[in-house]
Amino acid sequence: MKEPARKITVEDLLHLKRAERPPQEFWARFESEMRAKQLAAIVVKRPWWDGAYRLFSAAGRLRLPLGAAAAVALAWAGVHYAGGPSPAGRASRPVAGEPRAVARAEATVAPAAARVDRAREESAAAAPEAALAREPVVAQIESHVAEAPRAAKAEAARGTAFAAGVAAALVDFRGTDPELARRDIFGSDREFEASFASARQPPAEPLARMDPSNERLERLLVPALTSDSSFGASGPGGYRIKQKASYDRMYESLDRYGAGGMSLEFRF
Amino acid sequence: MNASKAIAKTLVASPERKLEADADLAVVRQVQAGDVAAFDRLIIKYRERVVGIVYNMTSNREDAADLAQDAFIKAFQSIQRFQGQSSFFTWLYRIVVNSTLSHLRRNRLRSFFSLESIREDDPVSRELVDALTDKTGGGREAFVRELQEKLNDAMQKLSINHRTVVTLFEIDGLSHQEIAEVMDCSVGTVRSRLHYAKQLLQAELQPYLRS
Numbered sequence: 001m002k003e004p005a006r007k008i009t010v011e012d013l014l015h016l017k018r019a020e021r022p023p024q025e026f027w028a029r030f031e032s033e034m035r036a037k038q039l040a041a042i043v044v045k046r047p048w049w050d051g052a053y054r055l056f057s058a059a060g061r062l063r064l065p066l067g068a069a070a071a072v073a074l075a076w077a078g079v080h081y082a083g084g085p086s087p088a089g090r091a092s093r094p095v096a097g098e099p100r101a102v103a104r105a106e107a108t109v110a111p112a113a114a115r116v117d118r119a120r121e122e123s124a125a126a127a128p129e130a131a132l133a134r135e136p137v138v139a140q141i142e143s144h145v146a147e148a149p150r151a152a153k154a155e156a157a158r159g160t161a162f163a164a165g166v167a168a169a170l171v172d173f174r175g176t177d178p179e180l181a182r183r184d185i186f187g188s189d190r191e192f193e194a195s196f197a198s199a200r201q202p203p204a205e206p207l208a209r210m211d212p213s214n215e216r217l218e219r220l221l222v223p224a225l226t227s228d229s230s231f232g233a234s235g236p237g238g239y240r241i242k243q244k245a246s247y248d249r250m251y252e253s254l255d256r257y258g259a260g261g262m263s264l265e266f267r268f
Numbered sequence: 269m270n271a272s273k274a275i276a277k278t279l280v281a282s283p284e285r286k287l288e289a290d291a292d293l294a295v296v297r298q299v300q301a302g303d304v305a306a307f308d309r310l311i312i313k314y315r316e317r318v319v320g321i322v323y324n325m326t327s328n329r330e331d332a333a334d335l336a337q338d339a340f341i342k343a344f345q346s347i348q349r350f351q352g353q354s355s356f357f358t359w360l361y362r363i364v365v366n367s368t369l370s371h372l373r374r375n376r377l378r379s380f381f382s383l384e385s386i387r388e389d390d391p392v393s394r395e396l397v398d399a400l401t402d403k404t405g406g407g408r409e410a411f412v413r414e415l416q417e418k419l420n421d422a423m424q425k426l427s428i429n430h431r432t433v434v435t436l437f438e439i440d441g442l443s444h445q446e447i448a449e450v451m452d453c454s455v456g457t458v459r460s461r462l463h464y465a466k467q468l469l470q471a472e473l474q475p476y477l478r479s
Contacts, residue, residue: 006399006478007478007479008396008399008400008476008477008478009477010466010469010470010473010477011438012396013396013415013419013469013473013476013477014419014434014438014439014469015392015393015396015438015439016393016396016397016415016416016419017324017416017419017439018320018390018393018439019390019392019393020320020323020324020416021316021320022319022323022329026329026333027315029333030315030319030333030336030337033333033337034311034337034340037337037338037341038340038341038344041341041344041345
């Protein structure tokens, strides 16, 4: 090392570090990497919570319409699944599909009416006695058929489409066979019930059919005690004597088998 | 008169730096207006200084490249928030220094040093090396390499904050005020750190000093 011709300080030595420069290849690589990172930064994927945040922000802007839609949906679900609105509400509701429901009901009821009519004629022709025997049942059916239009009309007055359809169908059904409309031919419900009640047996209570306990005990014990003439006496005193004798016999028979207390012993 | 000018230069930014800051602000406005390609001009202008700062703080070339790139990307992503209250290079340096300090604190126990070659075309450096050795050829290169290693060792013995102050003041030429802005501390803190760091370096590099 030669003798320094000038003063050298820490600042001079640190100045040497300024001259430390990377080669040109370094800058070429630096630029390409920088470009790649820049592109990656531009097209960086947003995290999932950013999407959720954006969704909630959008939902926040549509708060009023979404709330209204939710309320309408809730109300519809409540009406649809919880049994519908009050009768007053139903009455005020317009019946949109009424003509179609009436036509469907007529189409359903017409074949059934024809079948009832045909069965009635056949049964009357085949066996008049049987027809007379079945008269209460037929009368019941006919009475319900006759009553149904009235009930259906009442229901239709409340405004339901189905009830209106049924009422219209039954009125039409009765119109096709005027005989069915006259209830006097077959009688009424009360006549049927009266005739049916006469054929019914009176109710029997199962315990009532059992023998009284005293009589039964006497019937069982008297043959066993025929040897003792004193036991044949009647009255309360005789009954107590018979009962005591029966218990003594029972204990005696148990003693014979060695029964006593909590155990039972058999001797052979 | 000259001494007072030198002292003033260390305290406040030079007029050239102010003109530079105005030019940078115009480019930043272009980038903010949507001209993304204008940011490349800022990268090309500051990349050597940025890499130099990070390299002198980390003493590792690869880390310097990565950290400098990340700092530019952060600046690019945040440039819409830049309002021009400070100069662009102060703002960029703050990003660079903070990224580097975070990196150094995360990897306190890991240290892989690499040396860059000293460019002999710099007259001040050539004169300094000539003053330190009369060797030529391979002997001169070995001496310079040894001196570089000693300088790096001395720098790494400083704390992170002292190393940062020395790097920004002695190597990059920032004023005390600018360093205070970059490091978000007072000018007095910068001065005291600089004084303490120079004392440590003087003790470490004593064999190479001539009074």
